[in-house]
Amino acid sequence: MDDDRYLWDGSGAPDPEVARLEKLLRPYRLERRRRPWRFVLVAAVLILLGTGPALWSLRSTPTSRWDVVFERVGDPADRGHVVELRDGNWIETLPDVRARVRVADIGEVLVEGESRLRLGVSRPEEHRLELARGTIEATILAPPRLFFVETPATTAIDLGCAYRLEVDEAGNGRLDVTSGFVELTRPGVTSDRPGPFDVVYVPRGASCPIDADAGPGIPYFRGAPPDFVAALDRLVSATADRDAIDVLCAAPSASETLSLWYGLPLVDRAARGRVVDAIARVATLPEDFDRERAIALDPETLLALRKELNLYW
């Protein structure tokens, strides 16, 4: 073997070709693709005090620290100092002000104007926020299930991703996932072993409506045809007729099996076979798949089906 010490462990005289390729390929390196954290400590305007966008109340025994920066919408250079807030503090942004909340060393949450957000615990094994109303954009690069955002109707659990979440005062809203996966829980679900439809997995490129009473609805990929999405709305509102089922089952793409799977329990038993058959036309089913068990909403059958379909989502 030639002198390959540089290729082996970086020691010895650099091999020019290896060094060139290292430099060329470095932008693909994981750490280089992360969004850097930058806080401008000296700001032109102290937005926090100047416009009073934040209201907070200190709890008696704060345990978690959050770093927050407020900035003008449309002019990120116009920002305040880093503000150190604690769990239990509320952030309330004015229409022309937004806040950047640093989530330890795992990411950032951008709180848009006219939002109300409560800071919860922030510790290595759990970071928790509560979005009472408004819009946030979260960018998290971390192990799954470390970052939680509670809303009035659901909890968004990060599985390592980037997403936009908006809710109104009542709890109605929408989740748009741009990277990775987010899990939405249904109201009242506390089991460690939730049923197939107790949680909703929303993958990259998909959105999920959130209802104040029912929680997460049926997720769908944002490229889905409008009539397909409208049919999903009718399914959720229990106004689905034969026409809606026809639209959903007509010619779904493999990725639209995401919506069909989550729609299964909302379709009456007589029509459920059509939905299962529509899935079977465009996707590979588990080897031991039992159609009748799926129609009967057997949890094991449905979870096995979801695991297989997940490859298309």
Added chain:
Amino acid sequence: MQETRQPAPAADADASRDASIVAAARAGDRGAFARLHRRYERLVHGILLSRVRPDEADDLLQDVFVAALERLGTLAAVRTFGGWIAQIARHRAIDHLRRRRPTSEVPDDLAADRNDAASREAAEVLATLQTLPDAYRETLTLRLVEGMTGPEIAEQTGLTPGSVRVNLHRGMKLLRERLGQESSHG
């Protein structure tokens, strides 16, 4: 010989440390799983990147750790976490390529990058890297892209240092040849 999957003696201390972290993670300690994530994310990302597009590797990275978290209880030997999660990453990448949606498009940022000559060349080199045999493209991606050294690759994958060194050497030779062929044809 392309690879030999045997624990390297020099990696015993790290493996032992892994064992205690994995045991804690299996017992439900989220902080322990976070440590495993930080320790192995470059390995997983590199293995994915040796098979799929960069934007896909970013997404699949999280999929792999989600799958690992869900299956942690099935990991038989807690000293082999690196080799185990590497295998999950390989399977996930293969599944992804098998089921890749035909409508997948090149993301805007990457498309824009390709207007830049260096980025275009980088994309070409990465594509050539992905044509190499598995053992070569994985170790070379970990070395050239992720910046891991040969000893680090051996320690995390469970391959012997000798195998990794051979894979790097032969892989680099093959990569030079293929890049040379492309430039002579281009």
